Amino acid sequence: MTSAVTADARKTMKSLYRAPEPDVLKPLLDRAAATPEMRERIMGHASGLLADLRAAQNRGWVNQFLQEYRLNSSEGVALLSLAEAFLRVPDPETADLLIADKLGEADWRAHTGRSASKLVNSATWGLVVGRALVGEGEAGPLKRLLSRAGEPFVRQAVGAAMRMMGEIFVMGRTIEEAMRRMKKPENKGFTASFDMLGEAARTHEDAERYFQAYVRAIDAVGSDPAAGHSISVKLSALHPRYELPRAYECVPALTDMLAQLARQAADKGIALTVDAEESERLEMSLDIIGGVAALPALKGWDGFGMAVQAYGKRARAVIAWANGLDRIMNVRLVKGAYWDSEIKRTQVEGLNDYPLFTRKAATDVSYLAVAKDMLAAENIRPAFASHNALTVATILEWAGNSHDFEFQRLHGMGDGLYERLVREHGHKCRIYAPVGGHRDLLAYLVRRLLENGANSSFVHQLADARLTEAEILADPVAKIAAVGGARHPSIPLPIGLFAPGHRNSTGIDLSDITTLDATVNAVNAPAVKPVAVTADVAALVSRAHAAFPAWNATPLDTRATVLEKLADLLEQDRERLMAILVQEAFKTIPDALGEVREAADFCRYYAQQARARLGSVELPGPTGERNTLHLEGRGVWATVAPWNFPLAIFLGQTVAALVTGNTVVAKPAPQTPAIAQAAVELAHRAGVPRDALLLAVGGPDVGQALTEDHRIAGVAFTGSTATAKRIARTLVADDDRPIVPLIAETGGINAMIVDSTALPEQVVADVITSSFRSAGQRCSALRLLLVQADVADNVIAMLKGAMETLVLGATGNPATDVGPVIDRAAYDKLMAYRASMVTQTIKTLDAPADGLFVPPTLIRLDRVEDLTQEWFGPILHVATWEAGTLSETIAKVNAKGYGLTMGLHSRIARAGEVIEAEAAVGNLYINRSMIGAVVGSQPFGGEGLSGTGPKAGGPHYLYRFCAERAVSVDTTSAGGNATLLSLDEGGI
Numbered sequence: 001m002t003s004a005v006t007a008d009a010r011k012t013m014k015s016l017y018r019a020p021e022p023d024v025l026k027p028l029l030d031r032a033a034a035t036p037e038m039r040e041r042i043m044g045h046a047s048g049l050l051a052d053l054r055a056a057q058n059r060g061w062v063n064q065f066l067q068e069y070r071l072n073s074s075e076g077v078a079l080l081s082l083a084e085a086f087l088r089v090p091d092p093e094t095a096d097l098l099i100a101d102k103l104g105e106a107d108w109r110a111h112t113g114r115s116a117s118k119l120v121n122s123a124t125w126g127l128v129v130g131r132a133l134v135g136e137g138e139a140g141p142l143k144r145l146l147s148r149a150g151e152p153f154v155r156q157a158v159g160a161a162m163r164m165m166g167e168i169f170v171m172g173r174t175i176e177e178a179m180r181r182m183k184k185p186e187n188k189g190f191t192a193s194f195d196m197l198g199e200a201a202r203t204h205e206d207a208e209r210y211f212q213a214y215v216r217a218i219d220a221v222g223s224d225p226a227a228g229h230s231i232s233v234k235l236s237a238l239h240p241r242y243e244l245p246r247a248y249e250c251v252p253a254l255t256d257m258l259a260q261l262a263r264q265a266a267d268k269g270i271a272l273t274v275d276a277e278e279s280e281r282l283e284m285s286l287d288i289i290g291g292v293a294a295l296p297a298l299k300g301w302d303g304f305g306m307a308v309q310a311y312g313k314r315a316r317a318v319i320a321w322a323n324g325l326d327r328i329m330n331v332r333l334v335k336g337a338y339w340d341s342e343i344k345r346t347q348v349e350g351l352n353d354y355p356l357f358t359r360k361a362a363t364d365v366s367y368l369a370v371a372k373d374m375l376a377a378e379n380i381r382p383a384f385a386s387h388n389a390l391t392v393a394t395i396l397e398w399a400g401n402s403h404d405f406e407f408q409r410l411h412g413m414g415d416g417l418y419e420r421l422v423r424e425h426g427h428k429c430r431i432y433a434p435v436g437g438h439r440d441l442l443a444y445l446v447r448r449l450l451e452n453g454a455n456s457s458f459v460h461q462l463a464d465a466r467l468t469e470a471e472i473l474a475d476p477v478a479k480i481a482a483v484g485g486a487r488h489p490s491i492p493l494p495i496g497l498f499a500p501g502h503r504n505s506t507g508i509d510l511s512d513i514t515t516l517d518a519t520v521n522a523v524n525a526p527a528v529k530p531v532a533v534t535a536d537v538a539a540l541v542s543r544a545h546a547a548f549p550a551w552n553a554t555p556l557d558t559r560a561t562v563l564e565k566l567a568d569l570l571e572q573d574r575e576r577l578m579a580i581l582v583q584e585a586f587k588t589i590p591d592a593l594g595e596v597r598e599a600a601d602f603c604r605y606y607a608q609q610a611r612a613r614l615g616s617v618e619l620p621g622p623t624g625e626r627n628t629l630h631l632e633g634r635g636v637w638a639t640v641a642p643w644n645f646p647l648a649i650f651l652g653q654t655v656a657a658l659v660t661g662n663t664v665v666a667k668p669a670p671q672t673p674a675i676a677q678a679a680v681e682l683a684h685r686a687g688v689p690r691d692a693l694l695l696a697v698g699g700p701d702v703g704q705a706l707t708e709d710h711r712i713a714g715v716a717f718t719g720s721t722a723t724a725k726r727i728a729r730t731l732v733a734d735d736d737r738p739i740v741p742l743i744a745e746t747g748g749i750n751a752m753i754v755d756s757t758a759l760p761e762q763v764v765a766d767v768i769t770s771s772f773r774s775a776g777q778r779c780s781a782l783r784l785l786l787v788q789a790d791v792a793d794n795v796i797a798m799l800k801g802a803m804e805t806l807v808l809g810a811t812g813n814p815a816t817d818v819g820p821v822i823d824r825a826a827y828d829k830l831m832a833y834r835a836s837m838v839t840q841t842i843k844t845l846d847a848p849a850d851g852l853f854v855p856p857t858l859i860r861l862d863r864v865e866d867l868t869q870e871w872f873g874p875i876l877h878v879a880t881w882e883a884g885t886l887s888e889t890i891a892k893v894n895a896k897g898y899g900l901t902m903g904l905h906s907r908i909a910r911a912g913e914v915i916e917a918e919a920a921v922g923n924l925y926i927n928r929s930m931i932g933a934v935v936g937s938q939p940f941g942g943e944g945l946s947g948t949g950p951k952a953g954g955p956h957y958l959y960r961f962c963a964e965r966a967v968s969v970d971t972t973s974a975g976g977n978a979t980l981l982s983l984d985e986g987g988i
Helices: 002-015 019-034 036-057 061-068 074-088 092-103 118-135 141-146 149-169 176-183 204-222 244-268 279-293 315-323 339-346 360-376 389-397 419-423 438-453 458-463 476-482 514-524 537-553 556-572 574-584 589-613 648-659 673-686 700-708 721-732 760-776 789-803 822-836 886-896 908-917 978-982
Strands: 191-195 232-234 271-274 304-309 329-334 379-385 406-410 427-436 615-619 626-631 636-640 664-667 693-695 712-718 742-745 749-756 784-788 839-845 856-861 876-882 901-905 923-926 964-972
Touching: 002 279, 002 315, 002 978, 019 036, 019 476, 036 389, 036 419, 074 092, 074 149, 074 438, 092 476, 092 908, 092 978, 149 438, 176 191, 176 204, 176 271, 176 458, 176 664, 204 244, 204 789, 204 856, 232 244, 232 406, 244 271, 244 514, 271 279, 271 329, 279 304, 304 379, 304 749, 315 329, 315 360, 315 379, 329 360, 339 693, 360 379, 360 389, 379 389, 406 514, 406 673, 419 721, 427 636, 514 574, 514 589, 537 636, 537 664, 537 693, 537 700, 556 574, 556 648, 556 673, 574 589, 574 673, 589 648, 626 636, 636 648, 636 700, 648 664, 648 673, 648 712, 664 700, 664 908, 673 693, 700 712, 712 721, 749 760, 749 886, 760 876, 760 901, 789 839, 789 856, 876 886, 886 908, 901 908, 908 923
Parallel strands: 191 232, 191 427, 232 271, 271 304, 304 329, 329 379, 379 406, 406 427, 636 664, 636 712, 664 693, 712 742, 749 784, 749 901, 784 876, 856 876, 901 923
Antiparallel strands: 615 626, 626 964, 839 856
């Protein structure tokens, strides 16, 4: 390995990772540009390729099927949605619901007889029949005609259609079948890179199964090395925790496994390529690939390779790195496979910029610039994966007479683009060929189809008859130059995600090893200082009471500006605050970061809401009368915060009271006073008068003294239901006390319902996050998992395997998933409950001997009704429900009286509508985790035993802190309404 070259390339990657898009594109535009003479030749060649592609669209049932059901049409989307889920549904009742859901709305009749393919027309008539049976109602003629055949007929027809769709895009269910299919006449002259569809392992068992699938595939392909086929390997399929905080574990393990596969491929004389992963895994991937590339045992074998994604800002530097390795590397250049998820992750994490380009044309520019580098590289054998005629023509122009490279395309797409190049001009083309059972691969398949069917993609544009050849072959360099390389206007930087309302909080890029290491050092530096217990609560209330008139008279805009200043200070002091959270509240590093961000979001959101909603309002009335509604502060509020969100909830409640003109005596949980004191100090620095915000530290006695004080004009509380009820009784116990509002957010028995259409891998990932993140100590955490009985065994087995990958340990360690619970009382209560349920425990983990660690535990219940109370820790209960009883299952959960969060995993849209209509909960989450509500996007709070409302972080929250005062003035009392005299009509 030429270490200097690769080290420089790695350094360049860091500078490019999240650099501004125009800065990254500037050198790429120069590199990708063609001279006018070149451009003319490229266009001529591209025009010919375009003609071949269009001719192929009318050739063969596969292309005709795609032509008939375009991916952007309602019918195309319905087919994709059905294909993604249907074959994994084992029970007929749910299968029928899924068919009705997906086929019932689309207009299949409009497609009858339109295709030149009899097979496509037959498939269309099958869809028409299915639509008739499930969607036309009792009076439909086909419904009457086919009623005797019933649902089994439809299920069989749809199943056949879905398997047919699978065959379009999957080379074979086994490697042997795929190799046989490659020998068919339509694949003559092409080679294959077989992908065993190991998308992502959730368990160590998954990883071992995928590894063995690769071993078998290499053996099979190696039995005929002369065929020239190769194998593609996905690293995330070989380890369930392929992530940076676990690099110490996964990088050596993956290096060893990849080395075994590489040695096997070298012995067999075939090539092996490592597929590309998400951007946050790139550095680890290069460590693994570089480690294997340097093995002496692989010296002289030129079959090792890697994929590079051109939509990444670091793509060009990755090529420089690969070229600097002391060996020949096969490099497959692709456009990219995770664009939407990369965009969303960056926004959710509040990072400074995206790791990829936000315009499709910018990706095309990057692709061309990188392709030129690859063609010029000494140690790279290029492979260009593209379905874009302009891209292919440009590469051919730059390559000149050279054939020392290959093209690649996806199986099932790009027919017509390469056949002439391969069979008449001697170019090489490899088909990226997915291999696996249709039931297991269709979620992967749908994502690939959507990537290539996006409105801006060449594949989509080719199918759009409204676009001219010039529009389809427009120069991406000219497009990007015309906008100066600017980011797509519809994709704001994460900081502007909520603009023009409020500024998004900023995060820390924990996917960067340098940043992660610095953060780890910061959060482990001693930060917690002792805080004295409050001796005289009444004195604090007196000070706040005296400060109220001046603070309430402070202009609303000034109060809002103070909150915005506090948000800035929170972010500036982020590392110290995170350190206190890690050390005092046992927050993991991501949780501590998330809490600081949420606190800042509360400040900015409530500031924006106050300006927008709390001004005086002129109300209508008769002439000669002025009616005005004013909102004022109520007086002194007591805010009582929990230990599980000791910064975000503590500040969220407090700043809401402050911005509405109230003064506050804020009581943190007795377990977490240090973070509260730090927050109050920052609030004072931001401009909150010292007597307008005072800290009351102590246990239940301090809280009782505070809420019993008659001068308290309102209470905002987050904590247990029992404590909320005690506070409510206190507030009404004295007949002489004014009636004051109580805002309470409490806990819940939060359930997630999973039906048989749900993707198990997605379910398990969301269950692990919802149940065990923060050691299960979130009020929104999943407590009761309800899985449809038909798929329960598989989901539970995968869940148990995923639990085995969790790490219990100190929260200052970035690898820790589950830290200790908050105190001895919580520990003893949870451990006693676990001991009482040992006979029903189906999975638990070992815990460290030192510390208050409650092991993540999975408990099997016979009935939904068996869980009667909230267990605030990493304990998950699981029960089953029967197909066709969704409403009854929701009703059983509702009957518990709690109403905080509920979740649903289903691919049936109607199921989402049912749970939305019937679930009595404050927050409903569909096909995602149940934790992590975002201020302003997902207002949070429950009903019933789970809270009073209004929702924190929502548009109605501030009103509850206000006194509403209406003023009516009779302007005629002093001689009439003079404004009438200015009217043109009705005067004297």
